[in-house]
Amino acid sequence: MSELLQQLIRLLEVERIDKYLFIxxxxxxxxxxxxxQVLAQSLYAASLTVEGVRPAHSMHAYFLRGGDPSKQIVYEVDPIRDGGSFTTRRVVAKQDGKAIFNTAISFHEQEGGLEHQSRPPQVTPPEELETDAEFWERRMREKPGSHNEGMIMHPIERRSANRRNYDNPQPAEPVQHCWFQVPGDIGDDPTRHQMLLAYMSDFALLGTAMLPHPYTGHTKGMQTASLDHAIWFHRPARVDDYLLYSMDSPSANGGRGFSRGEFYTRDGVLVASTAQESLQRTPRAAP
Known part of the structure; x- marks a missing residue:
């Protein structure tokens, strides 16, 4: 495991300071x-308050304010319900005493039942695609000053099957496919794998809703932010093997874009679904 990946995991696995209070x-x-990051940290905090083996099966969150990276985040967990097979937790993330995020998370004891799933899309295998780090390094050489240091140094490996032209974005179908992998042995703890899946789920969803329009998150004056986010964990998943994140956007209107996503294993098993609404103000519309 690389030092950058170890740092990310230490960052996401929040510090417990009381039974239902975390930093x-x-x-x-x-x-x-x-x-x-806030999705992952709140999920991890809530998981530490759940008795027995009950993985999360759904998470519904709202982003209320932008978080300040120079300040710590306090996570307050509310133990709403401990039932016979389901556990419910509410988590509020605060900075300076003000809520920046809240979420409801449900945990379910695994059991048998009906089974079906959607079919995965056919996309280029990850080995045939360049990583984000390789893309930004190449872009830096071709166009000095345009590099994205955060993506070059990021410990999560991402490979896009339909990467957009950031210099001249042309309207395209609102569909996007990305392979994600945590490159390293992170053990078998299912909570850690769910935590990292939640972290990865906030990549690229917002941008999918911008594909039909001549804008990207890099467009000068464009104002974007996640407004809400939902995750459904259908089946156990390992993030240290490639997962395909298949996304689409059925609607954008009134300064908001709506996107959906599905995570598939390389074998085509659907392990999680996501949905997100985002703020998308064009340069002229931004106040």
Whole structure:
């Protein structure tokens, strides 16, 4: 496991200071805390308060304010319900006493039942695609000053099957496919794998809703942010093997974009689904 990956895991696995109170910290990346970090930290905090073997099966969250990466985040867990087979937790993330995020998470004791799933899309295998780090390194050589140091140094490996032209974004079908992998042995703890899956789930969803339009998150003056986020964990998953994140966006209107996603294993097993609404103000519309 690389040092960068170890740092990320230490960052996401929040510090417990009381039975239902936790402290999270952020990398010093301006201007605000990455939404996937808060999703992952709140899921991990809630999981530590659940008795027995009950993995999370759903998570519904709202981003209320932008987080300040220079300040710690306090996670308050509310033990709403401990039932016979389901456990429910509410988590509020705060900075300076103000809520920046809240979520409801449900945990379920695994049991048998009806089975079906959607079919995975046919996309280029990950080995035939360049990583984000390779893309940004090449872009830095071709266009000095345009590099994205955060993606070059990021410990999560991502390979896009339909990467967009950031210099001249052309309207395209709102469909995106990315392979994700945590490159390293992170053990067998299912909570850690779910935590990292939640972290990865906030990548690329927002951008999918921008594909039909001549804008990207890199467009000068564009104002974007995640507004809410939902994850359904259908089946156990390992993030240290490649997962395909298949995303689409059925709607954008009124300064908001809506995106959906599905995570598949290399064998085509559907392990998780996501949905997100995001703020997307064009340069002229931004107040």
């Amino acid at each position: 999270g910290r952020s990398p010093k990346f301006p201007p605000r805390v990455f939404g996937g």
